[in-house]
Amino acid sequence: MKLKLKAIQCALALAMAAGGASAQTATKPLRIGVMTDLSGQFSHESGTGAVNAVKMAVQDFGGKVLDRPIEVLVSDHLNKPDVAAARAREWFDTQDVRMINELINSGVALSVVGVAKEKNRIAIVNGAGSSRLTGDACTPNSIHYAYDTYALAQGTVDEMIKKGGDSWFFLTADYAFGHALESDATKAIDRDKGKVLGAVRYPIDTSDHSSFLLQAQASKAKVVAIAGSGMGFINAVKSAQEFGLTKTQTLAGLLVWLTDVDAMGLQVAQDLTLTNGFYWDRDEETRKWSKRFFELNKRMPTMADAGDYSSTLHYLKAVQAAGTDDTATVMAKMKATPINDMFAKGGKIREDGRMVHDMYVYQVKKPSESKYPWDYYKYVATIPGDKAFRPMADGGCPLVK
Numbered sequence: 001m002k003l004k005l006k007a008i009q010c011a012l013a014l015a016m017a018a019g020g021a022s023a024q025t026a027t028k029p030l031r032i033g034v035m036t037d038l039s040g041q042f043s044h045e046s047g048t049g050a051v052n053a054v055k056m057a058v059q060d061f062g063g064k065v066l067d068r069p070i071e072v073l074v075s076d077h078l079n080k081p082d083v084a085a086a087r088a089r090e091w092f093d094t095q096d097v098r099m100i101n102e103l104i105n106s107g108v109a110l111s112v113v114g115v116a117k118e119k120n121r122i123a124i125v126n127g128a129g130s131s132r133l134t135g136d137a138c139t140p141n142s143i144h145y146a147y148d149t150y151a152l153a154q155g156t157v158d159e160m161i162k163k164g165g166d167s168w169f170f171l172t173a174d175y176a177f178g179h180a181l182e183s184d185a186t187k188a189i190d191r192d193k194g195k196v197l198g199a200v201r202y203p204i205d206t207s208d209h210s211s212f213l214l215q216a217q218a219s220k221a222k223v224v225a226i227a228g229s230g231m232g233f234i235n236a237v238k239s240a241q242e243f244g245l246t247k248t249q250t251l252a253g254l255l256v257w258l259t260d261v262d263a264m265g266l267q268v269a270q271d272l273t274l275t276n277g278f279y280w281d282r283d284e285e286t287r288k289w290s291k292r293f294f295e296l297n298k299r300m301p302t303m304a305d306a307g308d309y310s311s312t313l314h315y316l317k318a319v320q321a322a323g324t325d326d327t328a329t330v331m332a333k334m335k336a337t338p339i340n341d342m343f344a345k346g347g348k349i350r351e352d353g354r355m356v357h358d359m360y361v362y363q364v365k366k367p368s369e370s371k372y373p374w375d376y377y378k379y380v381a382t383i384p385g386d387k388a389f390r391p392m393a394d395g396g397c398p399l400v401k
Contacts, residue, residue, distance in 0.1 A: 029071040030325055032058070032312065033091050033100040035084060035112065036127065038076035041205065041230035045257035045302045046104040046127045052296045053305040054101055057312035065319050073097060081111035088112045092119040098325050099124060099315055102308055106130035106177035113142040120327050124315065126307035129229075129255060130180040131390060134354040138397035141327060143334070145355045146307030146343075147277045149181040150390040152254050155275030155361040155383050157188035160223050160252055166192075168252075169221035170199035171212050171236055173228030178204070181227040181254050184390075197221045204232050209239040217245055225252040234263050241268055257302045261364055261376045269376075272364040278303035278343055279362065279377055289342040300374045310343035311355075347385070352397035359388040 036050045037043045051074050058070045073095060077084035084103075091097035092115070100116065103109040104127025116123035117139040125133055126146040133144040168189055172178045178201065186196055197219045200212045213236075216224045224245060226236050233253065237260075240251055253260075256274035280290035280300040289309075293301045318333040319325050339347030344357035362377035370376065392400050 027068060028096075029069045030065055030319070031071045031073055031091075031095055031097045032315075033073045033075065033088075033095075033097045034102050034308075035075050035077050035087065035100050035108070036102045037079055037104050038074075040079045041232065042079065042104045042127070044263065045230070045259045046102060046304055049293075049297050049299065049301065049305045050102040050104070050127065050308050053293065053301065053308040054312045056293065056296070057309045057316070061313060061316045065316050066323065066325075070316070077103075077105065077108050079105050079108065081105075081107045084108040085111045085115050088115040088123075089119070092116075092121050098122065098327075101312055101315075102127050102304070104128055104304065105175075106133075106180065107175055109133060110137055110176060113137065113139050116141045122315070122327055122331065124311045126311060127304040128177065130176050131184055131395070132176070132180055134350075134352040134390070134392075135395040135397055138352045138395070138399055140331065140399060143311065143331075143349055143353045143355060145311045146303050147275075147359070148354070148389065149177065149184045149254075151277075151359045151383070151388045152181065152275045153185035153188045154388055155359055155381070156225075156252055156254055156273055157185055157192060157194070159273050159361050159380060160250070161189070161192045161194050165223040165250055165252070166194040167221045168194060168196050168223045168225055169216045169219040170196070171209070171216060171224065171226045171228070172199055172201045173204045173232055174201040175204050177229060177255075178227045182225075185225060185227065185254055202228070202232065202236075204228065204230070206232060207235050209236045210243070212236075213239055213243050213245055216240075217243070217249070221249065223250050223252050225254055227254045229255045229257070234260050237264060237272075238268055256364070257304075258300060258374070258376065259302055262299065262374070266365060266367040266370055266376065269364045270366045273361065273380070274364070274377075275359055275361050275383070276303055276377075277357065277359055278306040279360065281375065281377070282360070282379075285342045306343045310339065310341050313341065314339055350392055352392050352395055352400055354389055354392070354395075356385040356389050358385050359383045 099122040106128040109128035123142045131150040335349045347357040361380040
């Protein structure tokens, strides 16, 4: 009888232990990381805006998934790929982070998607643009969501050449994003029978573009294309105005963030043609979400902010539907599920990790055309997703059969 009682007690103890372990697993937080530029030259179009966009998605989802609280970790990558890679490893290894989002700066993004592949976790890129992310650098663990250099080049080059801008000179930021943007734009110019008369590369942290602009003026190119981003881009546009370059040549911004236009002011930025994946004032749905974002950030969202929100929500829905946070299972669910929200309608994630959606061509308004705060863009054209993004077969992604 004593042996039987002891056996029952052991069985109950094991059951309680198992139940406790199950409860512990169920309440273990699902952690998401936001890796962005909080202090450098890309912080005005990303930074705390990216963090708040991800937190908005978590809040709108309900704060829990599979009965587990969702936690958001934040890191400033300082625009250093080695710093970003080290932090990603730390998050994956010691914090059990399941997905990292945002990743502005293409060098940083390329570094982190490699770590995500190594650690079998998920990386979603919204802030960075290099088309290599769905080309030779694609991975089964990464998604390129908001835009890329190929899409930016298609819309802007096509529009400029339609207007007679058939000769080009590049001012290119000397890092992964600038190189990819110049390369993709050059291919688009060649396809449209235009000519590239020259190019010069500037350090991304330079504030003096005078020598580069003199070369651009000397080229006599009809279009001077700035293949860069952040404060470097803003300073280049301001310097071009001061040099009088815009009196004889046309400036093209191959990546123009809404916050760039706000920083420059319409007097300087007016008439810039640009391609974008999201504009806050596009329709009623974008306006409603953007006004919520504005309350938190005191600025309107960029396309990366909108992508951060949309992709985080898409990820959480996939985890819920899959019933697990297993990387391969969640990635398969994300790729199988269309995206329909304020960011994209009918969006889809391809085998190479590219999220395909419509892109839009805009022109920056003149001061006299702007009717209210942040009323900066005139709609020019819609580029359907299957035309905006590079054909999957042309990217060189090793995942594509």
